[in-house]
Amino acid sequence: ASDNLSKGESTFMVEMTETASILNNLSERSLVLMDEIGRGTSTYDGISIAWAIVEHxxxxxxxxxxxxxxxxYHELNQLADDCPRVRNYHVAVQEADGRVLFLRKLRPGGSEHSFGIHVARMAGMPQAVVLRANEIMHHLEQERTQTGLTETDPSAPTAFDEVLAGLDELPKASAQPKPRATAAVASAPKIQLSMFEPGDPKLEHLRELLQVLDINTLTPIEALLKLQELKGLV
Structure with a gap:
């Protein structure tokens, strides 16, 4: 969903309107696809709305x-225990030496945590921001452990208040952050799965074609035709 400025509707309002339309027009033949429902409002409201929608x-x-x-919202993992027909799945990742490798494989079970900070680093976020985000995240995780809050705890909103209160004790950010042990995480090389196995003849052939290709001399039509040709080789 996106905002509708001509009607004065925010992104969240558009999302809720579309969701209401889905819920009010369900049938036995319906296939419902929902992505990040509740993300456009406060954490409590978002979790509550998403939870209620799943139950409905x-x-x-x-x-x-x-x-x-x-x-x-990892709190929604608990719905698999409360609702017999709900099944949790997550997209597998592999962590090694502070790096995250996205495997793009769907596996049973809920995810234990997200990798937003890793994605922010991969997107080129300034190192100081990544380091500070890691510092805040670790502080929140410690507070959550001390208060006994788990991601599937049905009393999460109440316990989460105590976690947020602990932010008052969070060390203040310095104007010039000092190097930390987590710097290696922020500067770790970006890696991702290759589409080809090492030594794949298709890869070698594609490399040869791309090396001799002068994209500055191609017309738009020629570029599309060349792309179609390369696509046929994969």
Whole structure:
């Protein structure tokens, strides 16, 4: 969803309007795809709305629509225990030496945590911001452990208040952050799975074609035709 300036509707309002339309028009033949519902408002409101929507879809007596519900609210993992037809899945990653490798494989079970800071680093976020984000995250995790808050705890909102209160004790950011042990994480080389195996003849052939290709002399039509040709080689 995106905002609708002509109607004075925020992104969240548009999202809620579209979601309401889905929920009010369910049928046995419905296939419902929902992505990050509730992200445009406060954490408490977002989790509460997303939780209630999942329960409504699961318990609807008139239409049990097949649903794919993607979310970063780990608290929703508990719904698999409360709702017999709910199944949790996560996209697998591999962590090594402070680096994250996205495997793009769907596996059973809920995710234990997100990798937003790693993605921010990969996107080129300034190192000082990444280091500070890691510092704040570790502080929040310590506070959560001390208060006994878990990501699937149904009393999360109450316990989370105590975590937020602990931010008062968070060390203040300095104007010029000193090098930290986590600097290696922020400066770690970017890695990702290759589309080809080492020594793949297709890769070698594509490399040869690209090396002799002069993109500055191609017309738009020629570029599209060349792209189609390269696509046929994969």
């Amino acid at each position: 879809l699961h318990n609807n007596p008139k239409a049990r629509a097949k649903t794919l519900f993607a979310t970063h």
